[in-house]
Amino acid sequence: MAANVRSFEAIKKERFKDENCPTPTSEEQMKVEESVEQLFDLFSKMVEIDLDAPTLLRIHHAAFLKKSLTYLPNAYQCLDASRPWLCYWILHSLELLDETLVSEDISKIAQFLGKCQSPEGGFAGGPGQFPHLAPTYAAVNALCTLGTEEAYNIIDREKLQKFLWSVRSPEGAFQMHPGGEVDIRGVYCALAVARLTNIYTDALFDNSANWIVSCQTYEGGFSGSPGMEAHGGYAFCGLAALSLLGKEQLCDIKSFLRWIVNRQMRFEGGFQGRTNKLVDGCYSFWQGGAFPLLHRILTQQDPSAVSMERWLFHQEALQEYILICCQNSSGGLVDKPTKPRDIYHTCYTLSGLSVAQHFVHGKANIVGNPNNELAPIHPVYNVGLEAALNALQYFQQLPVPQTQPS
Amino acid sequence: MAEADSSSEELYDEGNWVFYKYRVDWNDVVPVPQDDGPYPIVAIAYSEKFRDIYDYFRAILKSCEKSERALQLTKDALDLNPANYTVWQYRREILKHLNKDLIPELQYVKEMIEENPKNYQVWHHRRVIVEWLQDPSYELNLTETILSQDAKNYHAWQHRQWVIRTFKLFNNELEYVEQLLDDDIRNNSAWNQRYFVINNTTGFTKEVIDRELEFTLNKIKKVTNNESAWNYLRGVLLHHTGGISQDPAVKKMCEELYLSGNRSPFLLAFLVDMCEEKIERADGDMNDSLQHAVQLCDVLANEYDTIRKEYWNYVARSLSQRMNSSEDEATGSMKTE
Numbered sequence: 001m002a003a004n005v006r007s008f009e010a011i012k013k014e015r016f017k018d019e020n021c022p023t024p025t026s027e028e029q030m031k032v033e034e035s036v037e038q039l040f041d042l043f044s045k046m047v048e049i050d051l052d053a054p055t056l057l058r059i060h061h062a063a064f065l066k067k068s069l070t071y072l073p074n075a076y077q078c079l080d081a082s083r084p085w086l087c088y089w090i091l092h093s094l095e096l097l098d099e100t101l102v103s104e105d106i107s108k109i110a111q112f113l114g115k116c117q118s119p120e121g122g123f124a125g126g127p128g129q130f131p132h133l134a135p136t137y138a139a140v141n142a143l144c145t146l147g148t149e150e151a152y153n154i155i156d157r158e159k160l161q162k163f164l165w166s167v168r169s170p171e172g173a174f175q176m177h178p179g180g181e182v183d184i185r186g187v188y189c190a191l192a193v194a195r196l197t198n199i200y201t202d203a204l205f206d207n208s209a210n211w212i213v214s215c216q217t218y219e220g221g222f223s224g225s226p227g228m229e230a231h232g233g234y235a236f237c238g239l240a241a242l243s244l245l246g247k248e249q250l251c252d253i254k255s256f257l258r259w260i261v262n263r264q265m266r267f268e269g270g271f272q273g274r275t276n277k278l279v280d281g282c283y284s285f286w287q288g289g290a291f292p293l294l295h296r297i298l299t300q301q302d303p304s305a306v307s308m309e310r311w312l313f314h315q316e317a318l319q320e321y322i323l324i325c326c327q328n329s330s331g332g333l334v335d336k337p338t339k340p341r342d343i344y345h346t347c348y349t350l351s352g353l354s355v356a357q358h359f360v361h362g363k364a365n366i367v368g369n370p371n372n373e374l375a376p377i378h379p380v381y382n383v384g385l386e387a388a389l390n391a392l393q394y395f396q397q398l399p400v401p402q403t404q405p406s
Numbered sequence: 407m408a409e410a411d412s413s414s415e416e417l418y419d420e421g422n423w424v425f426y427k428y429r430v431d432w433n434d435v436v437p438v439p440q441d442d443g444p445y446p447i448v449a450i451a452y453s454e455k456f457r458d459i460y461d462y463f464r465a466i467l468k469s470c471e472k473s474e475r476a477l478q479l480t481k482d483a484l485d486l487n488p489a490n491y492t493v494w495q496y497r498r499e500i501l502k503h504l505n506k507d508l509i510p511e512l513q514y515v516k517e518m519i520e521e522n523p524k525n526y527q528v529w530h531h532r533r534v535i536v537e538w539l540q541d542p543s544y545e546l547n548l549t550e551t552i553l554s555q556d557a558k559n560y561h562a563w564q565h566r567q568w569v570i571r572t573f574k575l576f577n578n579e580l581e582y583v584e585q586l587l588d589d590d591i592r593n594n595s596a597w598n599q600r601y602f603v604i605n606n607t608t609g610f611t612k613e614v615i616d617r618e619l620e621f622t623l624n625k626i627k628k629v630t631n632n633e634s635a636w637n638y639l640r641g642v643l644l645h646h647t648g649g650i651s652q653d654p655a656v657k658k659m660c661e662e663l664y665l666s667g668n669r670s671p672f673l674l675a676f677l678v679d680m681c682e683e684k685i686e687r688a689d690g691d692m693n694d695s696l697q698h699a700v701q702l703c704d705v706l707a708n709e710y711d712t713i714r715k716e717y718w719n720y721v722a723r724s725l726s727q728r729m730n731s732s733e734d735e736a737t738g739s740m741k742t743e
Binding site for chain 2: 014017019021023024025026068069070071072073074076077078079080081082083086087090108109111112114115124125126127128129130132176177178179180181217218219224225227228229230231257258259261262264265266269274275276277302304305306307310311312313314317
């Protein structure tokens, strides 16, 4: 058996036990475990012939992504208001795979993202649409991933700051767009672009930390809005946003940690988004990506207790789930076995894989083929580490705009 | 009126669909193609119908036309992409401008929610219409319909919480939650809703805490591996003056479960936290508590919860070190005295 892989015989005891009380939750869980177990069994046989298994299907994934960069089938019509997201998911995935683009293509993508920028500031889901915080975050991340001066200069920083003012609520929360919904994604997207492009001001985020903390639930994770259930995507937004404010200590880190470690599935190895829900490859990042943030916070609080070798989740088990259960054999990655591939899941499973492979100070922990190693990420932005540092450095040289709420 | 409220999809059924560019009543409008720039980047293979409808949508957006026919057009556009927030936002502007009757709009958005229950925009539109009407009377029913198909639908719960909080509709919510927990004791959204109701009504008074502890302990005894119930137990005990380690009923249940041979990782984790709290409160022999906690962490890491090995090793180290440093402090202060 290959090094670094869990014993699949030993983990059979981790299968779900319904204690003679079957409910919809337990039935769905057992079905998923069944499909995962089939893949684990298949893998156990395969690894006897291929000692390097599991292998990341780099070439297939890169081909799927590169094709998607120019052409997307009709089924993507429902993402017509998320085109900067499509760019970001593809560019970030390619970056993780160490795939480079020719400078001509980089310029074309930057120009297209420029077409998505609104005359009022911020970016829209596509050319001619209204500006919205989510595609704004995606476009800024995509442009920083491209990393050329042309790409950086697409961003109208003064207008971007004005746009952020226009969606700020009096409590320090953010609407996704003028007239749109308020949830914790808003404050994270706003903070991420503000910090990355150096347009952050204290006034713009006055009281935001308190609003974010009001989304922490009795379970320990964060919810989309106060009162709701703790959820992986929102938990990442909450912790990353507090990190961007430097106010992590305002939330209950201990209960957050307890909640998030329990989201890793004992049998599947991947993460679920909420208590008693099913594993999903995308939470490899939304949950897994919070661990580097936690590591930094805990190292400040309690340096001698924190491991200097590993994050506080089972990095090998997550890599196994992604490599064995989430790869589509023709390229692209998926939520769970039997699900179709898509660009979103490709991006976030790969991002999670990168987190599971890399610890601080360049310490790598690669399951399977040594060529599986991906590029490291900056966990707060989920942009490649190098690209994030370059962008931060570039924008740091520019003055912070001082626009006021209108 | 009936005509104005039906989408043009109904006027032109699939076989008879007429593109906007061929419609006589639209021939005064010049369609606006999407400006993607010179290069195809993430270019979606739009259907001809999609392209046609959105070319006309861009045209009315550009001319700021807020008319009946523009309202129809937004419906056709949303049929093809219900996630287009620009179309929804513009639709709301038209509704306002025309001072439309909002009751048919409620019916329309209900149908859209039923077709797209996991879409942010449909639920937000619903919320705005309910805000405008200041009438929440259909909302509990609607969310119950959606939750009957997927009892954990996040959007439905978020909408329901907003309605309940805004219009003070807490009255029968605990019964609803109990019914959902009877259907599925592992439904974490229902547990969360239970907390939400209590937190926003009675609060966790002594009586409520006792009642909730009894409720939760019974559920844990039924399914000891149900994390939702254990998490809720911790939630209730956040409000208990005795923390998690002092309540006699909780202590009794944990002891009985453990002695009966139960090794649910949630039980063991809870016992670890009880030990930790006893140490913090200087309750009982601190060394005994520490030893017990470290032993529990050890069996969790190596036997009952191996996926969380790193975490349990960290908890054990963290506890031991805190204890050592507090002993150092204690001996230090004794020396200075």
